[in-house]
Amino acid sequence: MTKSVLELRNLRKAYGALAVTDDVSLSVHPGELHAIIGPNGAGKTTLIHQISGLLPSDSGEIIFDGEDVTRLPMHQRVRRGLARSFQITSILPGFSALENVALAVQARSGSSFRFFGHAARERALNEPAMDCLNLVDLGARAQIMAGLLSHGEKRQLELSIALATEPKLLLLDEPLAGTGQEESQRVVETLRRLKSHTTIVLIEHDMDAVFSLADRVSVLVNGRLIATDTPERIRANAEVRAAYLGEEEAV
Amino acid sequence: MTELTEMQSAPVPSPVMRLELVPIILFAAFAATPTLAAYSGAEGYILSLLTRVMIFGIAAMSLDLILGYGALVSFGHAAFLGIGGYAAGILASHGIEDALIQIPVVLAASAAFAFLTGAISLRTKGVYFIMITLAFGQMLFFLATSLAAYGGDDGMTLSARSLVAGWGVLKNDIAFYWMALLCLLGTYGLSRAVVASRFGRVLRGTRENTIRMQAIGFQPFRYQLVAYVLSGMMAGLAGFLLANQAEFVSPAFMTWQRSGELIFMVVLGGLGSLHGAVIGAAAFLLLEEFLPEILHAVSFFLSDDIRSRLAENWKMVFGPLLILIVLFARGGIMGLLRRGRHD
Ligand SMILES: Nc1ncnc2c1ncn2[C@@H]1O[C@H](COP(=O)(O)OP(=O)(O)OP(=O)(O)O)[C@@H](O)[C@H]1O
Ligand SMILES: [Mg+2]
Numbered sequence: 032m033t034k035s036v037l038e039l040r041n042l043r044k045a046y047g048a049l050a051v052t053d054d055v056s057l058s059v060h061p062g063e064l065h066a067i068i069g070p071n072g073a074g075k076t077t078l079i080h081q082i083s084g085l086l087p088s089d090s091g092e093i094i095f096d097g098e099d100v101t102r103l104p105m106h107q108r109v110r111r112g113l114a115r116s117f118q119i120t121s122i123l124p125g126f127s128a129l130e131n132v133a134l135a136v137q138a139r140s141g142s143s144f145r146f147f148g149h150a151a152r153e154r155a156l157n158e159p160a161m162d163c164l165n166l167v168d169l170g171a172r173a174q175i176m177a178g179l180l181s182h183g184e185k186r187q188l189e190l191s192i193a194l195a196t197e198p199k200l201l202l203l204d205e206p207l208a209g210t211g212q213e214e215s216q217r218v219v220e221t222l223r224r225l226k227s228h229t230t231i232v233l234i235e236h237d238m239d240a241v242f243s244l245a246d247r248v249s250v251l252v253n254g255r256l257i258a259t260d261t262p263e264r265i266r267a268n269a270e271v272r273a274a275y276l277g278e279e280e281a282v
Numbered sequence: 283m284t285e286l287t288e289m290q291s292a293p294v295p296s297p298v299m300r301l302e303l304v305p306i307i308l309f310a311a312f313a314a315t316p317t318l319a320a321y322s323g324a325e326g327y328i329l330s331l332l333t334r335v336m337i338f339g340i341a342a343m344s345l346d347l348i349l350g351y352g353a354l355v356s357f358g359h360a361a362f363l364g365i366g367g368y369a370a371g372i373l374a375s376h377g378i379e380d381a382l383i384q385i386p387v388v389l390a391a392s393a394a395f396a397f398l399t400g401a402i403s404l405r406t407k408g409v410y411f412i413m414i415t416l417a418f419g420q421m422l423f424f425l426a427t428s429l430a431a432y433g434g435d436d437g438m439t440l441s442a443r444s445l446v447a448g449w450g451v452l453k454n455d456i457a458f459y460w461m462a463l464l465c466l467l468g469t470y471g472l473s474r475a476v477v478a479s480r481f482g483r484v485l486r487g488t489r490e491n492t493i494r495m496q497a498i499g500f501q502p503f504r505y506q507l508v509a510y511v512l513s514g515m516m517a518g519l520a521g522f523l524l525a526n527q528a529e530f531v532s533p534a535f536m537t538w539q540r541s542g543e544l545i546f547m548v549v550l551g552g553l554g555s556l557h558g559a560v561i562g563a564a565a566f567l568l569l570e571e572f573l574p575e576i577l578h579a580v581s582f583f584l585s586d587d588i589r590s591r592l593a594e595n596w597k598m599v600f601g602p603l604l605i606l607i608v609l610f611a612r613g614g615i616m617g618l619l620r621r622g623r624h625d
Contacts, residue, residue, distance in 0.1 A: 083497070085493070085496075085497075104496075104501070105496045105497060106496045106499050106500055106501045109496075109497060109498060109499035110499045114497070114498075115497055117493075117497075121491060121493060121494045121497065122491070122494060123487050123490045123491050123494060124490065124491075125486075125490050126486075126487065126490070130483070134483060134484070134487055134495075134498060135498040135499075137480055137483070137484075138498045138499035138500055139499060142480075143480045143481055143483075143484050143500070143505070144480075144481055144508065145479055145480040145481055146475060146476050146479050146481050146482075147475050147476075147479055148479055148480070149478050149479070150478065150479055150480040150482070150483040151478070151483070153480075192494075192498060195498075196498055196499060
């Protein structure tokens, strides 16, 4: 078996008596797009917070790229190639789209303890940033203040920022959340393109998107992983249907 | 693609360009003052008032660096004025009177204090940060009052202004004025460079969204701490100048009210433009200086008795006036100037 990019071993997190992440073990293979689905409140965002380092875990281990990162702070995990997006858009609204991405490039290229020189004019930062913007079709909007972009564009920008950190693994928390029909189509297209660049863990409620993009799907219910399999077999899995898919597909 | 990256490196667009007029006019006015003051008949008074404005301008600007660009509300910034003043005074009392030694000591002492207190306070956020910086400021204030050897409560008189390489040039008020202006220009230029640099961009990014900055791999704490140290050093320099101008230093340099005034100056001038803080300091100090006369003049329609009482109790008008300015001139004086240009 190939070495996994990410491996979760018996991960746990509880808020008081509520076990939000309940003994989760999971391994993500290199190059795959691994979707995690589950009803509202299943603990998907919490799990991403734990993997990315925004939230500490109560117990268990997170092995990333062969290294135990369980106790590393978020910024150090990012430097090792673990990037994420947020369910609620998280950008720098007062910076241009280009500068949002250029900052991510800056984070990985040389020291930021430089007190002279105009950072916004550094080609070495702007050019890779522009490439990342083009990858999500935002090239033409590079100079627009990020806070003024449409909601869908902000989602795209967030993807672009994550890409600019040159991740080995991309954790995406509902990149389609709140986007309209057309916008969501665009994000799906972007994701399809990103698939070939990097390994992705995708949390998404949009089942069409999930089943068309994912190589494997894990189902999280009440903090527990109840199944991990190919999209076809997840679709057919009785337990999954009962716990989750039934209600969704009925719509 | 290259087209757009080019655009970024092209000269800044015109609205920003035009705004740059403000600092140019501001500093030109400071530079022209000694010449103009010579004809005014009140040269000494004008120079001393504007020297004070420039010194507080440096202090307010140093605060703007962390408050306006880093959203760090330090309520203990006057402590650095005290450190600068006392370092100069204590050294002078031991016979070390040369600015070429005093200033490096002032900067080192301010940096050390900023590093130690910043390393602790920056682990807290919001109101806790305000409280803890206030606490450190008060700590230093009480330390100064207990320094019996250096005047305690009463403060200490400096035997003379600092020398420059053994030369007593600063005794001359005009020379001292230029020295203050030089320091103001130097710290302004340095701050301008810093906020536009890679470092400054991280600081500004952290102000907008700390989590986002961590999520692209930055550890905000380190950048905030360095900014805090830089800011403290600049405020320390202002303290050195302040003590030199008055040839006196006392615990009153670092009361919490003084820290509050510095915040007020920054907000009054407009957060996050650096020269706005200098304008805020000027507006604050000039208002404080002339409000009694202004009140006396504008209340011409009232009886003499009320007029004189109004002028006497000008502080009752000063406070509400400042509040009104802040409320109705969002973005401070710089905000007003900006709006004026867009209309
Ligand atoms: N800080 C907190 N304190 C207490 N409970 C919390 C906290 N954060 C989340 N929870 C609870 O943990 C559970 C999982 O939340 P989480 O946000 O991880 O769910 P999710 O699967 O991402 O849901 P959604 O699909 O709605 O985004 C929920 O029941 C939520 O109420
Ligand atoms: Mg969620």
